[in-house]
Amino acid sequence: METQNRHLTTSWGAPVGDNQNSLTAGARGPTLIQDVHLLEKLAHFNRERVPERVVHAKGAGAHGYFEVTNDVSAYTKARFLSEVGKRTPVFIRFSTVAGELGSADTVRDPRGFAVKFYTEEGNYDLVGNNTPVFFIRDAIKFPDFIHTQKRHPQTHLKNPNAVWDFWSLSPESLHQVTILMSDRGIPATLRHMHGFGSHTFKWVNADGQGIWVKYHFKTEQGVKNLDVELAAKLAGENPDYHIEDLFNAIDKGDFPAWKLYVQMMPLEDAKTYRFDPFDVTKVWSQKDYPLIEVGRMVLNRNPDNYFAEVEQATFSPGAFVPGIEASPDKMLQGRLFAYADAHRYRVGPNHHTLPINKPVVEVNNNQRDGQMRSDRNGGNSIYYEPNSYGGAADSAAYKTAAFEVTGSADSVPYDHDDHYTQAGDLYRLLRVEERGRLVNNIVNAMKPVEKDEIKLRQISHFYKADPEWGQAIAEELGLRVPQLS
Template sequence: MPSSEVFNQRDGAVHTDSQGHPVGKPYAAQRAGQNGPLLLQDFALIDALSHFNRERIPERVVHAKGGGAHGTFEVTDPLDDLTCAELLSKRGNKCSATVRFSTVGGESGSADTARDPRGFSVKLRTEQGIWDHVYNNTPVFFLRDPAKFPRFIHTQKRDPQTHLKDADHFWDYLSQEPESFHQVMILFGDRGVPNGYRFMHGYSGHTHKLVKKDGSFVYAQFHYVSKQGTKFFTQAEADKLAGENPDYANQDLFEAIERGEHPSWDFCVQTMTPEQAEKFRYNICDLTKIWPHDEFPLRKVGTLTLHENVKNYFAEIEQVAFAPSHLIPGIEPSADPVLQSRLFAYPDAHRYRLSVNYAQLPVNAPIHMPANFQRDGFMAFHNQGNRPNYQSTIQKLTYPEAPYDFSAHEQFVGSLITELSSVTELDFEQPRKLWEKVFDDGAKQRFVDNVAGHLGGAKSDEIKRRTVSIFYAIHPDIGNGLAQRLNLGKVEPFKPLPASEAIKFRANLANRS
């Protein structure tokens, strides 16, 4: 973040209006006579009132409530054997970072302790440009079809008539999308309400590519592993804090950094070769699935440390703009359709919310200011002087060659997208393992209590029964527990397509590619 010392001096700077004119009495106003009406010529007053009406910019549609800080990313274990990204090529390479954590569904004034995923976004300012990590604190998400995202978010917001949160809308949507229940299991389990931002992990969720100069690549999933460990709140603790201190997470992060307790995370990667991808049991473009760590172990790459609080929240957190399309050479997106949609949607949101020149704001600016043919528009203050805004022979730019070229097994990857439209038994294997292998008896009881408490707020028995039928498909114990708590009687389990259908389909694709 560029230095802003000039704005942080407490040395009696002269009070002025927006044009730098000295204003000796800030609460005074020009009048027609001693007690007459106000004068329109009083620029300082009109300027102050007009600016006040325009202090707010559009709120983020999702991830509106958040906080963050600045820090440093340092490479500890280079990845030069897998990627040509310069930042990751040498031990000790460093760059500055700005991080924003957030809830997802709530408005700007909502509670930090909502049962909700958390955004985990990191802006790295590298010599090759900005690299944004736009992640969550859960390794999976509710959907794998980008067309469903706006509709899904609408169900997490307010009812058009009552303007209240609505449990029927929440569960009506989810019970129509069985693939979402892996994320539901995590959200309503013990990990659903992190204790602030310092004690949680971050996950890319999406599959990316690490690419070398010769065009060869491996698939990759990125992880931020909290060096503070993880801590979570029970529902009762979260509800209590929501009333007593709805800004708990922001306060905890700020005060920890002020005390010198600088939180840090290990940045790690899982990798998979294209050949492994063709034999993998699950679809690598499926955002509702994880890569098992015993098959694809984590490899540490570097460490992120937050050591500097922001001086101005609006300038450095409200105006910070992350996008998964902000990548550096050597890091590429996969064909994951949700990731591909985010490559467009995020910069589009920033252009609306902050202006087309959002990248010129100090917190978003790269180390080396851009040299291109983009000019003008709202909030343009880096217009590149007298450089022509076309491909000129008078003042020439240098055009570097593409760092690599690749097209390996694209037939296989492209065809995978077709598979994502079907719900099969594969969609329930990982949630079932979560229930059987990760949740202990106490966690299982708390999970049933959490779901029953929220689902019980739905008025529609049809929605309740449809939801419980999907939980039955994950594990009978969950279905039975919820059916008893909600007095639903017998509920028929949801019946997905056999796993063999998806596995056979993918095997045929691999043979053809």
Template sequence: MSEQNNIQKLTTASGKPYYEHENSLTAGPRGPILLEDFILHEKLAHFNRERIPERVVHAKGTGAYGKFTVTHDITKYTKAKVFSEIGKQTDVFLRFSTVGGEKGSADSERDPRGFALKFYTEDGNWDIVGNNTPVFFIKDPKKFPDFIHTQKRDPRTNTKSATMMWDFWSLNPESLHQVMILMSDRGTPVSYRHMHGFGSHTFAFINKDNERHFVKFHFKTQQGIKNFSDAEAGQMKGVDADQAQRDLVEAIDRGDFPKWTLKVQIMTEAEAATYKWNPFDVTKVWSQKDFPLIEVGELELNHIPDNYFAHVEQAAFAPAHLVDGIGFSPDKMLQGRILGYTDAQRYRLGANYEQIPVNRCPFAVNNYQRDGAMRMDGNGGSNPNYFPNSFDNIRADEAYKEPAQNLGNVVADWYDRNAPGEDDHYTQPGDLYRLMTTDEKAATVSNIIGAMSGIAGPKRDEIINRQLCHFFRADIGLGMAIAQGLGVNISAHAGSMQPAATM
């Protein structure tokens, strides 16, 4: 095939081929530009919108794809398919970051490092959104905006402020554990490859018998820990502000794939109830003497994305992204992040952010979410956008129901809103009908018949009969009048005519 045949035509975003990419349409060679030049409009308008809002925290970062391989059996603790058998491999994407700096800040700043990992499992995407430290500065999500404000810029001077930081820390002694880590050389890692990663929060494992254990995740670097001294970190800011980004890219490009060993700590519910520390306090660790590390598997990064923005910048992580066999705990900071992170991603990337390739589950996704900016699939086609319905075959699988949580004086569960004692939906509607005058009854019946006459399609009779059963249970006379008006054989509903008190 000739080189000419391989040439691709330059086109607009809508696919129209065009030629004048470098010269604007003008009235004469030196005249003003004409409004007609829509190519100019498209180029400038898209350019003005190339920057999406940067992350409020963790704005500066890098990322890579890789794989996770199970090396040890932990199926007695969790039914999560990602851990189902030794040797099982799962594709992953990992984003590293600093926390407080903007996108143009230096990689060697004294700061915690983000360690956000996405597993693409057959039960959906699972995110561990952690740091390179096992604890955090605060333990209640209401403090999070205030804390982050102290790590950003002073409202008056627009500079970083030691006063703001230490004022907040001095007023919140719970921060001391993390402050001690931050102020050690662990606060300035040499590279993302040479640091550990932690889930930080307490999560839950649920096994095939619906038994719950609490768990903490530890990713131990196989490259060894390397940190800058304070002087070295300061010098590196001036030498190469993107040093950690560059290090990861160059290491993977030369085949030096970084690896981490995943280990977990396991705590029973009974142990959690009596442990000397609150096991759900993210400012504290679990003693490894009390709860030894259990090896699980190996994480390897082996592929740098071909486009930073498409993959790393648009990557969206959230602690809300769990899979069957992994659950939450009463960790207050974790509970707050369940809302905060998904909300941040919807603001930054749009309601359909999980359809962006880096965030998309590679396996089946079935739901009733529709519309919104940048919808990237068929938007559900002609399928129903509500549940339950009489038309599709999407069903909630009871095998994925999670066990209740005993929280001491109360049990947290997904309680049936129509459980016994909450399931009389007919007495009061029937009483209302019986309170109506003869004319009011006639008008109501007529209105219902008129509205239900609009039901159409192959499920028409099924829907009408189901609704008639409700009317019969409320009042037999009401059901009979509506059935007659719709031309339905009343004898077919004889078994549904019992009054509400006998249901």
């Protein structure tokens, strides 16, 4: 930290003569409007908080690098994955999902796991969670889902009635609910959890051949979770426990690391696989599509300024580089728009010019002006295309790979509705004591729900996944498993 004496200045660089007393008309007179230093301080203070994120409001971040450890160039032309040993700087932001900026770190909630790769072809954002699946599979349901996780508009309290009503009416949520209510619903630290891209993406190689992929970041620290009572204690005593742990670990040189693996599925397999491979509420069996190592991510530097780096960092699943493309996943398709649009509202249309978001390569586009333009605004360069003056132009070499679409334009649901097999398989994979804690967590979360109708509807989903599971929850809630047709 710099300790030399420096002049305090205004934002326009003028030295400040008195930062302790405002200008007044005499010792007891009213404050003068000509005190521009006072006015600037107050006006800036009023604007020091950008609107917090609607979701993932509270987070922690760190800088590091990603190093390729396995040659995958046969599957993607992305340059940052082009050769073993190649390193790319990264910034990662971890976060809770539902809570506000001042909420506790150790609540039962998924964790955001967003990685920004500063590649030589532009920034690539992999915006996922610490879970391989999600609660819903169509973006049209996302605002409704998040509303259930937020506060009641009258009481301003969390509303378990809304939470379980929505989940019970959305059986596709069962897989993620199972993970959330299990031991993994409260990670011990941000270092001791896996990360996932969750969605299916497409890799395309230099020959234009494609393959479907799913991303898995496996923590080298091992998976550790918090006991429910300890988590509640920490939430009261140190609500910033996870942020503090990550900062301190990096500060003392205990750099957390993750191995990145992908599952690969041939394009043709998507037509016949027993689960829809683009349904983000489902996983691909690792027996069918084994994990293939790609590289290693290490976090080795803390932010210098939380607001400038962690709070103003913006991530979008639509920030692709050549060789990585979207899939037909309906949840992903909605996120391609929603994330970038959220940043344009929250941080401004020029959020990408801020240092934490700025690519390491030159940006050449015709976007100009707007709030908080922090670079040269394109200077005197050509500001339209096509043009006859040598301005930036598109290149056919970077076109998105062609893909086939069929059918009528319609509001079409997914054609696979087995929401119980994978959730039941996960339940049966748990040890007996883990199943007991899962049941206990669910029961405690459902007890405040006012309507038995909602409880019974949710119990029927647990029962369909595994009869033992549904029966155990019903008994603890003093209810009978509903008659199932």
